[in-house]
Amino acid sequence: xxxxxxxxxxxxxxxxxxMTLNVGPQHPGSGHMRIIVQIDGDYIVACDPDPGYVHRGxxxxxxxxxxxxxxxxxxxxxxxxxCNVLYxxxxxxxxxxxIEVPERAKYVRVICSELNRCxxxxxxxxxxxxxxxxxxxxxxxxxxxxxxxxxxxxxSGARVTHAHFVPGGVRNDLPPNFEEVCLRxxxxxEKRIKEYAAVFYDNPILISRTRDTGVLxxxxxxxxxxxxxxxxxxxxxxDLRQKEPYDVYEELDVHSNVMKEGDSYAxxxxxxxxxxxxxxxxxxxxxxxxxxxxxxxxLKPNPKGKGLDSVYKRVESGRGSxxxxxxxxxxxxxxxxxxxxxxxxxxxxxxxxxxxxxxxNMPSVYWSLNYWPVEADR
Amino acid sequence: MTNTATGIVRALNSGIxxxxxxxxxxxxxxxxxxxxxxxxxFDPSTGVGIAGLKGRHxxxxxxxxxxxxxxxxxxxxxxxxxxxxxxxxxxxxKKSIMPQIDYGKCVFCGLCVDACPFYALYMTNxxxxxxxxxxxxIYTPAQLAVKPYVEQDSEIVITKNGATHG
Ligand code: SF4
Ligand code: SF4
Numbered sequence: 384x385x386x387x388x389x390x391x392x393x394x395x396x397x398x399x400x401x402m403t404l405n406v407g408p409q410h411p412g413s414g415h416m417r418i419i420v421q422i423d424g425d426y427i428v429a430c431d432p433d434p435g436y437v438h439r440g441x442x443x444x445x446x447x448x449x450x451x452x453x454x455x456x457x458x459x460x461x462x463x464x465x466c467n468v469l470y471x472x473x474x475x476x477x478x479x480x481x482i483e484v485p486e487r488a489k490y491v492r493v494i495c496s497e498l499n500r501c502x503x504x505x506x507x508x509x510x511x512x513x514x515x516x517x518x519x520x521x522x523x524x525x526x527x528x529x530x531x532x533x534x535x536x537x538x539s540g541a542r543v544t545h546a547h548f549v550p551g552g553v554r555n556d557l558p559p560n561f562e563e564v565c566l567r568x569x570x571x572x573e574k575r576i577k578e579y580a581a582v583f584y585d586n587p588i589l590i591s592r593t594r595d596t597g598v599l600x601x602x603x604x605x606x607x608x609x610x611x612x613x614x615x616x617x618x619x620x621x622d623l624r625q626k627e628p629y630d631v632y633e634e635l636d637v638h639s640n641v642m643k644e645g646d647s648y649a650x651x652x653x654x655x656x657x658x659x660x661x662x663x664x665x666x667x668x669x670x671x672x673x674x675x676x677x678x679x680x681x682l683k684p685n686p687k688g689k690g691l692d693s694v695y696k697r698v699e700s701g702r703g704s705x706x707x708x709x710x711x712x713x714x715x716x717x718x719x720x721x722x723x724x725x726x727x728x729x730x731x732x733x734x735x736x737x738x739x740x741x742x743x744n745m746p747s748v749y750w751s752l753n754y755w756p757v758e759a760d761r
Numbered sequence: 762m763t764n765t766a767t768g769i770v771r772a773l774n775s776g777i778x779x780x781x782x783x784x785x786x787x788x789x790x791x792x793x794x795x796x797x798x799x800x801x802x803f804d805p806s807t808g809v810g811i812a813g814l815k816g817r818h819x820x821x822x823x824x825x826x827x828x829x830x831x832x833x834x835x836x837x838x839x840x841x842x843x844x845x846x847x848x849x850x851x852x853x854x855k856k857s858i859m860p861q862i863d864y865g866k867c868v869f870c871g872l873c874v875d876a877c878p879f880y881a882l883y884m885t886n887x888x889x890x891x892x893x894x895x896x897x898x899i900y901t902p903a904q905l906a907v908k909p910y911v912e913q914d915s916e917i918v919i920t921k922n923g924a925t926h927g
Contacts, residue, residue: 447837448837448838449837451834451837451872452834452836452837452838452872453837454870454872455838455839455868455870455872456838519776526784526785527785529785529917530917530924533794533917536796536814537796537797537812538812539812539815540796540800540801540812540813540814540815540871540884541814541815541869544868544870546870546871546872554809554810554871554875555801555809555810555811555812556809556810556811556812557812558797558798558812558813559797567919568917568919568924571919571924578775581771581772581774581775582772582775582776583772585768585771585772586768586769586772587764587765587768587769588769588772590768591765677807677809678809679808679809679810680808681807681808682808
């Protein structure tokens with residue numbers, strides 16, 4: 384062909400041996416995104432993740448809503464982890480408006496966010512299990528989530544998208560008798576997830592499929608900017624609940640789970656260990672929580688920031704550090720709101736991990752990144 | 762090799778043991794989950810809500826003043842509330858307007874309940890709102906005033922033999 388192409392376009396030279404494969408966006412194994420993989424026989428030579436299919440413009444939408452009506456839509460990126468998605472926003476708005484939150488509300492928030500972390504991780508584990516062909520690991524987490532969803536429903540009145548955190552505390556106090564029910568269900572939940580070891584984590588079939596696949600070294604994990612369980616599975620002890628405690632996390636004994644291997648197996652095991660840690664935190668919080676008191680300070684209608692101001696807050700969500708940058712120009716709406724999410728940072732590692740892997744290992748590497756497509760697109 | 766074999770046997774064994782354990786299957790609609798309280802309510806004097814399910818709303822005609830604050834609160838969320846004229850003339854509601862809620866748009870966030878300063882709008886435990894047409898999802902003030910009849914009694918029971926909806 385002669386060089387009559389419009390400027391900016393070029394014909395790509397293709398190697399006869401290389402085949403390009405589109406995984407997704409309709410393929411269930413890719414989530415709401417497309418992964419363009421180039422394969423040579425059974426081996427992946429290049430991979431190009433292509434997110435953006437569920438982009439909703441959350442950040443732009445936030446500029447047209449006031450600080451309170453932003454709450455329901457900002458938790459949509461990860462509906463299973465909605466308390467954690469809202470957490471940095473709420474902390475930021477509180478700093479902008481100069482609100483002091485009651486002590487009891489802080490504990491209620493910690494309990495909610497730990498429950499949400501487990502609910503999210505169980506959902507993720509179910510998906511991880513089914514894409515490895517382990518249907519028991521789909522059924523069990525999907526069923527056992529119910530214990531915690533039931534608790535969240537008792538607290539907030541909704542099974543997902545709780546809209547429970549507001550600037551100034553939480554929407555409502557815990558229902559009567561909650562401590563007892565919560566302790567019973569969380570203890571049983573912990574007993575249940577320990578049983579997953581025999582059937583999944585110690586299962587030689589899982590180990591042979593995930594050991595030494597997609598190895599992310601400690602240096603690469605830091606250099607690529609991964610976060611959360613991916614970073615901790617590569618041997619970096621970094622948990623924001625410990626390093627930059629927010630609300631009452633500094634009064635609680637938080638232990639972060641670190642593994643050194645950095646392979647798919649370690650990345651899938653760290654969230655499971657984190658769930659047991661969450662159960663510990665919930666028990667501690669229930670014990671230390673003030674038994675009565677206010678949970679919400681009254682705001683005046685349409686709260687405004689004080690002039691030009693900006694604030695950045697971040698929390699440890701189920702997928703790693705989740706930050707929210709709010710710029711206020713003294714109006715009732717934020718001037719600009721930016722969400723910095725863990726999913727997107729972990730996705731960056733995917734092309735590096737898949738290079739040289741077999742195509743059959745793609746699901747295990749991809750889902751072990753603790754990645755939620757909707758959150759990455761925002 | 763022996764490690765692999767024992768691992769597989771352990772996994773199978775663990776699976777087989779679970780044949781007898783109870784599971785989470787709620788036989789809806791014969792069984793329905795029980796919720797705490799009577800639905801989400803809000804106390805404007807303290808500014809704190811009362812825990813409960815965020816289901817279909819309930820409007821108290823004798824409290825509603827037609828102040829439109831619920832509709833303004835919903836504007837940024839879903840624009841589900843429209844203020845409509847109601848025939849009755851009540852002394853606290855001179856304009857005779859009351860909220861009408863479109864459940865095709867509502868996201869059940871409950872911010873309208875938080876906005877109402879006159880204890881007129883609550884949420885109930887009723888979540889079965891399906892309809893054959895979009896118009897059927899629009900609830901007029903008269904429909905919202907009806908307290909729904911709900912029979913919900915299943916709770917999570919944890920026994921030695923697993924947890925289930927009892
Ligand atoms: S619950 Fe939320 S979406 Fe529904 S009518 Fe009230 S404010 Fe609007
Ligand atoms: S329901 Fe409450 S907020 Fe809405 S118009 Fe009536 S009194 Fe005002």
